[in-house]
Amino acid sequence: MPAMINHCAAKRISSNLRPVPNYRVLVRSLIAWFAKHARDMPWRRTHDPYAIWISEIMLQQTQVKTVIPYWERWMRKFPTIHALSTARTETVLRLWAGLGYYSRAQNLKRAARKIRNEYAGDFPSNFNDVLALPGVGPYTAGAICSIAFNQPTPVVDCNVVRVLSRVLAIRTNPRRNPAKEQIWKAAAGLVQTASLLNRSGGSRNCSHLNQALMELGATVCAPRDPDCPRCPLRKQCAANTLGCTALIPALAPRPKSTPREFAAFVVSHQGNYLIRKRAKTGINARLWEFPNAEFCDTAGSIASAARKCLGFATSNMRPIGTILHTITQNRICLRVFSSEEEQCGRNLTNSLRWCSVKQIQKLPFPSAHRQILRLLQNPKPLTR
Ligand code: SF4
Numbered sequence: 334m335p336a337m338i339n340h341c342a343a344k345r346i347s348s349n350l351r352p353v354p355n356y357r358v359l360v361r362s363l364i365a366w367f368a369k370h371a372r373d374m375p376w377r378r379t380h381d382p383y384a385i386w387i388s389e390i391m392l393q394q395t396q397v398k399t400v401i402p403y404w405e406r407w408m409r410k411f412p413t414i415h416a417l418s419t420a421r422t423e424t425v426l427r428l429w430a431g432l433g434y435y436s437r438a439q440n441l442k443r444a445a446r447k448i449r450n451e452y453a454g455d456f457p458s459n460f461n462d463v464l465a466l467p468g469v470g471p472y473t474a475g476a477i478c479s480i481a482f483n484q485p486t487p488v489v490d491c492n493v494v495r496v497l498s499r500v501l502a503i504r505t506n507p508r509r510n511p512a513k514e515q516i517w518k519a520a521a522g523l524v525q526t527a528s529l530l531n532r533s534g535g536s537r538n539c540s541h542l543n544q545a546l547m548e549l550g551a552t553v554c555a556p557r558d559p560d561c562p563r564c565p566l567r568k569q570c571a572a573n574t575l576g577c578t579a580l581i582p583a584l585a586p587r588p589k590s591t592p593r594e595f596a597a598f599v600v601s602h603q604g605n606y607l608i609r610k611r612a613k614t615g616i617n618a619r620l621w622e623f624p625n626a627e628f629c630d631t632a633g634s635i636a637s638a639a640r641k642c643l644g645f646a647t648s649n650m651r652p653i654g655t656i657l658h659t660i661t662q663n664r665i666c667l668r669v670f671s672s673e674e675e676q677c678g679r680n681l682t683n684s685l686r687w688c689s690v691k692q693i694q695k696l697p698f699p700s701a702h703r704q705i706l707r708l709l710q711n712p713k714p715l716t717r
Pocket residue numbers: 496499500553554555559560561564565566567568570571572573578
C-alpha cells in the first residue's frame with residue numbers, strides 16, 4: 334500500500350495539478366497566524382540586534398527551551414557588545430558550557446571585538462557587514478537583518494526548508510540544487526512581498542514573516558505528521574492538496590553514527606583533582622576536562638592507558654561509572670576510572686593542574702565532564 338501511495342503521489346505531483354503559490358496570500362496568512370500563535374521567547378520582546386544575534390547563534394543545533402536560561406544568563410553577564418568584547422575567553426566559555434560547539438562562543442567574542450573596533454560598538458545593519466562577522470553565515474545574517482532591522486532578507490533554516498518544500502511540493506533533495514535555489518528564491522520572494530505590504534500596513538512585516546515561517550515549521554509543519562488542519566497555509570500548500578506531505582522533504586538518509594569508546598581518569602589527592610586544558614584549536618578548544626583518551630586497545634590494561642595519558646603511573650584505577658553522549662556523528666561511551674594519589678608533587682605537563690571541586694566549577698567544562706563531577710558524588714557501577 335505505501336508503495337502505491339508513493340507512486341500515485343509522484344504521478345500527481347508531476348502533473349499540472351500543483352497549485353501556483355500566491356505570495357501575497359501566503360504572506361498575509363503567515364503574518365496573521367504569527368500574531369496569534371507566536372510562542373513567547375525573551376529575545377522576541379526586543380529589537381536589539383545584539384540580543385537577537387546571541388539568540389540566533391545559541392539556537393543553532395539547540396532547542397528553544399534549552400537556550401532560554403543560557404540566553405538570560407548571558408544577557409545578565411554581558412548586557413552589551415562592549416561587555417562581551419572585553420570579557421575573558423574563559424568566562425565566555427564557562428557561560429557557554431553545556432551548549433556544545435564551543436567555536437560559536439569564541440566567534441561571538443571575536444565578532445564583538447570587531448564590532449567595537451570597526452563600528453564603534455554599534456551593531457552593523459548592512460547585510461554584507463553582518464555576514465562578514467566571525468561565525469555568521471547567510472542564514473544568521475538574514476535572520477538578524479530581518480528580525481532586528483526589518484529588512485527584506487530571506488532566512489532558510491531546516492524548518493523553512495520543510496515548510497517551503499511542502500508548499501511548493503518539491504520532490505528532490507532540498508539541500509541540493511536546483512531545489513535549494515528554488516527554496517531560497519521562494520523565501521526571498523515572500524519576504525520581499527512582506528516588505529511591499531509593509532508600506533500599506535504592518536510596520537514589521539519582514540521580521541514577522543520570517544519568524545512565522547520558522548515558527549510554523551517548528552510547531553505545526555512537523556517532520557512527521559504535520560498538523561495540516563491547523564495550518565494557515567493548508568489551502569495553498571501543494572503537498573497538502575496532493576496528499577503527499579509524508580514524501581516531502583525528500584532528504585537523504587542521515588549518515589550512520591560511529592560508536593567510540595573513551596576512558597577518563599579522575600586522579601585525586603586530598604580533595605583536589607587533576608584536570609587538563611585542551612588545545613587552542615579543535616573540538617572543545619581551550620575547555621578544561623578530566624584527562625582522557627580514546628580506548629581502542631581493548632587488550633591493553635587501564636593502568637597502561639592511564640600512564641600514557643597522564644605521563645605517570647597510578648595505582649588502583651577503579652571504575653566508577655559510564656557516561657554516554659553524542660557529538661555530531663559520534664556515539665561516545667566514556668568509561669570513568671578514579672584513583673587516590675598519596676602525593677601530588679609530580680612533574681606535570683603544562684596542560685595539567687590540581688584543582689578543588691569549587692575551582693573546577695568556575696572553569697569551562699564540557700557537559701560530559703560535568704557529569705563526571707556528579708558521578709564522583711554519586712558513583713554508579715559500570716554497566717559494560
Ligand atoms: S499544510 Fe501541512 S504540509 Fe503544508 S505547510 Fe501546512 S502543515 Fe506543512
